[in-house]
Amino acid sequence: MEHKPIRILIGDDHHHARQAMRLILGQDDHFEIVGEAKDGQEVLDLMETLHADIVLMDINMPKINGLEATKLLKEQYPQLKIVMVTVSDDISDLFEAIKRGAQGYLIKNLDPSIWLEYLHSISLDESPMPTSVAHQILKEFSSPTRDELANLTAREIQVLKGVASGLSNKELSLELHISEHTVKNHLKNIMKKLHLHNRVQLTKYAFEHHLV
Template sequence: MKQPFRVIIVDDHDHAREAIREIVGSYENFVIVGEATNGEEAIFLTEELMPDIILMDINMPHMDGLSATKIIKTKYPYIKVIIVTVSDEVTNLFEAIKKGAQGYLLKNINPTAWYEYLQAIADDEIPMSEELAFKLLQEFTSQKEKQMTKNPLSKREQEVLELVAKGHTNKQISVDLSISEHTVKNHLKNIMHKLHLENRVQITRYAYEKGWVE
């Protein structure tokens, strides 16, 4: 049997941690291995427990979640960090992405939606919602000028990138392009290697920023 994904919860509010604990604790393939109340504790626990996923609040005393995320991702890039917050401010969203976060969950969304999202994160298939893709588009088309950079991607990689930027999953991309999911994953690895990126959110951000996707 496959080992469950190990999760750390980071939030300075007892009720928030309890609510997250109840949601995530009900999933068989996820196990909560630790809880922290601020960014400093999160870094310490990460080094001690080496989790697979960290559910990170933003606003906390001593050290906020974004600062902790940057430190953790610098030291342990393979650990997935999901920002969990009540705020959907674009500023927070983009700061989280810049610090290396793989995902962004709102505390007030339906708890039943958490499992699908967490599983996608755990499977290295970070879901990109239409709302997030729209915010990304708004953010980068509002810039005065787009920096045009020579595209190092192959034609097929460009096709995959465009579908990722539209929020398609690996399965959807494999159907659209008539290729296997394994091939899609390989193309994504090549894209991230060529562009020096880490995840789908950063791929989408980069694509719009460089003007490769309209």
């Protein structure tokens, strides 16, 4: 018996990213790419005529970003499955996408076989995600090693603990008796040493390494 292909719409403003997704999905004849969009508005416009089953949605796109487009699409097409596709390891972005109705997310540098397995599970309403996918994604989100933590100075560890406790730069400067400018410099150095990019990641790191 012939299977009905799963209709997929790709939304990503980068040509090479769309090309990579086409190559991955082309390995499995269960999937049919019905359209491609370069921004969130184009995703919304194409959905009106293409009626895809799954939208692969980049988070950062022009005109309407992926988060807002997800919210608008789910209001119009409640049955539509949306999977965020991102290079970002900012968990807050991904949680926000889930809150707005996305079924899940894929990180762009995951192995293609992981992509296909995950998209099959999404199309079949299987939950939770396959164990192999969960492990791969957790690995992508894994924190830096203890060796990197050892590179921090005593003052930098104090600042890191303060950030994880929810203190602002001003509050940190008062607590540590240093200027806000010095606090910012410490934060910049900490992020560079730990290969992190924002306070959310710093907080996650501090909790995982039992600093708070």
